[in-house]
Amino acid sequence: MSLHVVGHNQRFRVIHNTFRRSTETISRYFQQVLYAVGELKDEMIKPPSNNTPPKIKNSYRWFPCFRVSRAMYAAFCGRKYYTSQNVLAAVDFDMRFTYVLDGWEGSSHDASILSDSLSRPDGLQIHDGKFYLGDAGYA
Structure with a gap:
């Protein structure tokens, strides 16, 4: 029950x-x-960690996406007083990234980021009408 x-x-x-x-x-x-x-x-149950996963931290391709400069710290400081940013990432079924749009403040609305991504010439492409949208919050 x-x-x-x-x-x-x-x-x-x-x-x-x-x-x-x-x-x-x-x-x-x-x-x-x-x-x-x-x-x-x-x-x-393991509480979430604020440490960057080694798979991202050791990657020259993905780690720069998650850095926030000290000059921009105030813009990226969220409601819980730590830096956060919204990242739109598209992955295939093998969990390989096919598209990443980063650099949005953590307080940005998901719809604004999706709209920006769809309006860019090199942005997110939707093929065959198949589009999967997920949402999760990470520090």
Whole structure:
């Protein structure tokens, strides 16, 4: 029941109809599973690191994309008081970069970056109507 709630973003009322259990029972078991997952946090969940991954840091091709000069630090300082920037990257199914647009402040809106990328002559090209868009935040 807990996996169904989380996996399908369902309310307890829907789970109540599906599994024929009271919402109180569903809530109780959901809390127990949530507690058990919380107990595993030290063993299974690793907090994100602010260190640059070696694959990027040791690459002459990609590391310059992630540097922020001291003169531009204020523009790239995000709401959490560390530098951040928005990067639009397109990758193929083998996780090889096919296009990277960097240099946007962390507070820039995703739609602005996508619009800029599509308007450039050497920008992001969409072939065969296949376009996959993902979003993640990184320091």
